[in-house]
Amino acid sequence: MRAIVPVVRNFVFVCFFLISVSKSFSQSIVFGQKSQLEVGLALGPSFFLGDLGGNKGVGTGFVKDLNFPYTKFMGGIYGNYFPAEWIGIRAAFNMGSIEGNDSIIKDKGGWEHDRKQRNLSFKSKIFEGYVALEIYPTIFFEAYDGLKGKLRPYGLIGIGVFHFNPQAKYYGPNGAAWVDLRPLRLEGQGMAEYPDRKQYSLTSLEIPMGFGIKYYLKENMYVGLELLHRQTFTDYLDNVSTTYIDPNLFDVYLSPAQAAQAKQLMYRERFYNPSISRPTINQQRGDPKDKDAYFSTLIKIGWRLGEHNPAMRQLRCPVYY
Numbered sequence: 064m065r066a067i068v069p070v071v072r073n074f075v076f077v078c079f080f081l082i083s084v085s086k087s088f089s090q091s092i093v094f095g096q097k098s099q100l101e102v103g104l105a106l107g108p109s110f111f112l113g114d115l116g117g118n119k120g121v122g123t124g125f126v127k128d129l130n131f132p133y134t135k136f137m138g139g140i141y142g143n144y145f146p147a148e149w150i151g152i153r154a155a156f157n158m159g160s161i162e163g164n165d166s167i168i169k170d171k172g173g174w175e176h177d178r179k180q181r182n183l184s185f186k187s188k189i190f191e192g193y194v195a196l197e198i199y200p201t202i203f204f205e206a207y208d209g210l211k212g213k214l215r216p217y218g219l220i221g222i223g224v225f226h227f228n229p230q231a232k233y234y235g236p237n238g239a240a241w242v243d244l245r246p247l248r249l250e251g252q253g254m255a256e257y258p259d260r261k262q263y264s265l266t267s268l269e270i271p272m273g274f275g276i277k278y279y280l281k282e283n284m285y286v287g288l289e290l291l292h293r294q295t296f297t298d299y300l301d302n303v304s305t306t307y308i309d310p311n312l313f314d315v316y317l318s319p320a321q322a323a324q325a326k327q328l329m330y331r332e333r334f335y336n337p338s339i340s341r342p343t344i345n346q347q348r349g350d351p352k353d354k355d356a357y358f359s360t361l362i363k364i365g366w367r368l369g370e371h372n373p374a375m376r377q378l379r380c381p382v383y384y
Contacts, residue, residue, distance in 0.1 A: 099145040103365025105157070105289070106138035113355035114303040115163030115183055132167060135160040137189065137359045143197065151197035153219065161357050162186040163301050181348070182331040185229045185244065185301045189357070191293070193223020193271050210279040210367070220272045225293070228265055229302040233324045234334075244302040247317065247325040250348065251308040254316055260305065267297040275363070287363040293356060300355035307343040 111133070137159025143151040164184040197219045205213065229244045245265065251257035275289030298304040307330060313322040330348075333339045 099148075100368040101143040101145070101151070101365050102368065103141055103143075103363055104138070105141060105155075105361040105363045107136065107359055107361035108134045109137040109159045109161055109189070109357060109359040110134060111161040111163045111300065111355075111357050113163060113301045114298075114349040115165055115178075115185060115301045133162045133164060135162055137361070141365075143365075149199045149202040151199070151217075153195045153197055153221070154193075155195070156190075156192045157359075158188070158190050159359070160186060160188050161300070177347075180332045182335065183231070183301075183303060183328075184331075185231050185303075186241075187227045187229045187300060189225055189227055191223055191225035191269065193221050193269065195219045195221025195223075195271055210282050210285075213279045214276065215279075216274065216276045218274045219291075220270070223269045223271055223293075224266060225269050225295070226266045227300055229300065231302075231328050233327060235323070242324055242328075244328065245299075247313075247321055247328065249302060249308075249325055249329045250305050251312065254308075254312060256312060257308065263297060263299045267295055269293045269295045273358070275361075277363075277365075283367040285363075285365050285367075287365065289361045289363055290358065291361060292358040295355050295357075298349065298351055298354050300357070301349075303349035304351045305349060306345050307348050309344050 137157050139155055139157030139159075141153055141155035143153050145151045162185065165178050165182050166184065168179045197217050199215050199217045201216060230241045231244055232239050233242045245263070248254065248262070250260060252260045252262040254260070271291055271293050273289060273291035275287055275291075277285045277287040279285040310326045310329060313325040313329075317325060327334050330343050332341075
């Protein structure tokens with residue numbers, strides 16, 4: 064948590080700085096005499112970037128390892144407050160899901176081979192809320208003639224909180240079922256043999272950042288497209304982070320039913336091929352150095368509220384052309 068404090072502190076400082084600066088511009092850049100409000104809806108595909116899945120070579124947290132067959136969806140609502148036209152303050156809530164699966168990896172005999180053998184999978188619902196600053200750099204080059212027909216690119220960065228709950232499919236005597244992974248402690252979380260592995264929280268901070276573009280169909284209505292990346296502060300979105308443990312420990316710390324689930328879901332190569340005798344204890348299961356991430360590509364529709372009177376703009380002195 065200490066690593067998060069400087070990020071939050073710097074973000075708050077930037078917020079106050081930009082808001083204070085915006086006041087000096089508001090008299091010449093705000094359209095109308097009141098600050099503007101926007102509300103909108105967003106919907107689009109979401110993608111996971113973490114330890115599971117990926118493509119050829121070393122796994123990364125970048126678009127190289129996108130697995131499009133596991134595309135999920137995310138949607139939500141948001142509101143924007145504009146102290147001036149060039150800067151907005153957004154509050155948003157989204158819900159959706161993410162998923163990853165090692166089985167989709169195409170094994171070319173490289174670094175991806177071990178991930179393919181590991182054969183783990185997960186899915187998780189996501190509930191997030193965040194606040195962010197939107198910056199519209201092209202405002203300063205626009206003609207002072209209203210919003211209709213305008214195309215406005217923007218960048219944004221913020222801070223938020225999200226809730227997740229990784230699950231995997233367990234094949235038991237009564238058939239297949241999705242089970243929660245956190246209670247199974249697959250990497251020794253909370254076990255005396257691994258004192259450095261604390262149980263992780265299902266709620267974590269995130270840094271949303273991205274860019275988008277708006278097109279105003281009317282003075283008070285627009286459509287847009289936005290790419291929003293979330294860098295998280297957890298490595299357990301997919302419940303994979305460190306090394307394999309001795310599976311006999313599950314019998315000590317878990318109920319018999321949970322121990323059976325944990326032994327199957329910790330490492331799934333042997334589940335599909337029981338003849339495998341390759342040792343796994345203390346071998347790499349995930350990469351704790353890289354935190355997990357996810358992103359979405361959202362189609363947006365929004366409405367501007369409040370005073371936005373073209374006649375009032377005619378009475379003001381235009382400053383930027």
